[in-house]
Amino acid sequence: MTTSFAAPVRNPASDPEKSQSSSKQAATEQSLLFALPKGRLAQDSLSFLEKAGLSIPTDTASRKLVLPAADGSIGFVMAKPRDVPTYVEHGAADLGICGLDVVRETDRAVYEPLLLPFGHCRLSVAGPADRTTVQSGENVDSADLSVRTSLSSHLPETPLRYMSQPRVATEFPRLTRRFFADRGVNAEIITLGGSVELGPILGLSDLIVDVVQTGATLRMNGLVEIRTILESQAVLVVNRTSYQLKSSEINRIIERMRILTD
């Protein structure tokens, strides 16, 4: 595999940063700060880091916001998944782990050298099962998906592609808008903070765009997947400045992770 992005290799003899960095890291004593997502990806991220041979915090249940690694080499912050790219873009954290769905949705200027082998899911368009006909055995993507939109002003049986303005509830407004815009549809995006499955049930929306892992939640709420917008998994994100200025440390971490991803 020769397609690895090598962070700049620093000649250890001429490393002026090393000697100065200790005095300049006012906020943390660690040379690197790693932002990890709370919630769904938290445990997987920590075990992955451990497998990669990084020292991880011993006390993750602690209410302290910045957790030092067991050997003090790296600091960790547990952040809301959405905030991880923001922390990293601003350089508040040097590296982070979060879902590719979140990285694409937030569209922050960060490097994303590696996809990590966990957190697999997909961002999908889903609609009410009783109003969505998918012929079994037919490719979902090419099926003539008719969404009966009794709740909106559309004629019943209008296929998705002919709906002039479907109402879509989602936590991913940017990706959703783009998905529909690419197909020439000006969807009415209804941005929610969670439980978007409620949208069609309560008549708030015709469709939803949400993260699907097994599909159980969708089925439970009488929804079926119609299209996949994005295949997602965990991704390592790196601050652009840190990538250049802390290259040796970051490169070491990338190397260790790469072994586990090949």
Place this chain on the structure above:
Amino acid sequence: MNGHVPFGVADYFWDEARRRQSLLNQLMETFRGWGYGDVIPPMFEFDSTLSAQYDDTLRKGMYRFLDRDGSTLSLRPEFTTPVARLVGARLHDWPMPQRFCYGGSVFRYLEPQAGRQREFWQVGGELIGAPTPAADAEILALTATALRVAGLTDFRLIIGHIRYYRSLLEALALTPQQAQQLQWALERKSEPLLADFLRDTPLRTGQRQAVETLPHLVGENVDSILSLAERHIQNSGMHEALQNLRQIVDALTGYDILDSLVIDLTEIRNLGYYTGVSFEAMTPGLGTAVGSGGRYDDLVGRFGPSQPAVGVALGVDRLLVARQRQEEADAATSADRRPPALALPQGNAGALALVQKMRETGLHIQVDVNNWTVDSAFAYAAETGVCDILLWEDGFQHHRRDERGDFVLLGRLEENRLSPPTGACREKLRT
């Protein structure tokens, strides 16, 4: 009326305003020291003038409005294009090279970030009429000098060359979709996306190797990276780009900044009008670049006879944030943080005449215009951090705040006593 201001702009006052102003002056003075002459372009211009050469992000981020005759105007989002217009349209027959420096507000309708509102300050310089590596080297060295003047000791200049990438694209003869896929992978430094590109795109062996090598063309070891890149040259454009980079690095030898250089031939973001070398200045503690620049040989020619050009722009706001985070506040700027003395002439014309004389010697003195009682004057001084009070009693009696915050009568004013550092006094006030 409420006191709101629009999103993305801010009031700066007191110390913060003075720090910004003085950093701007320091940087301008640095550019002047290298022979760069001041230029003050208009705050707004015809939209067609400004936006023609910008990439989509910058073009979308411009403040536009209509003039009374219906023409579209834009607030300047940077200074390079106005300077190029000035030289191309009006100064083209003045001897080249021409050097210009500028400082002031630019406007971009973007999400405010660390050290960047929608109105923010840039200082920069443009060197027009010299195509040589020596000119590129001067701009790089000047950037490093300016960063040091701004109080940053630890920084890197990340240097790329857009010609290398553009020539590679030519050699690969990609479809627009394929080119987009490659650009995405490089912009994000994403190994999986690059692997996808290589899987999806049929390439000859040599071309494939050239693409596979791209991620390794990043690092501080300038010579070995350029050598590696040279082994995968596909056409004369790539060759010339690398040769040009070598010449620029050679030309930097006398400037003592070789330790700060990082080569990154995959850095292809935000390169709108650049045609040759391009660079970003990065510093620890700030996630984004504090300055950027490069060679733009096609811009001046849009407005008149073509001229090669190279320049740099530094973000004053970001420099302030970076400096603050590095805790390297420049001694020169903190030394003059002395609140003006407060003089109470008590209606005496002679007192005012004396104040005028002292002001002429450079002392900062504010005069009571409210006919204050002595008590009111002392109260005002205590609240606003004034350390020296001059009370007129047949000559000024000088009261000085001591370490405990009490005013003590020093006796008859001796002017040399007004200037000593009052930094200790300020520190005391904060606690």
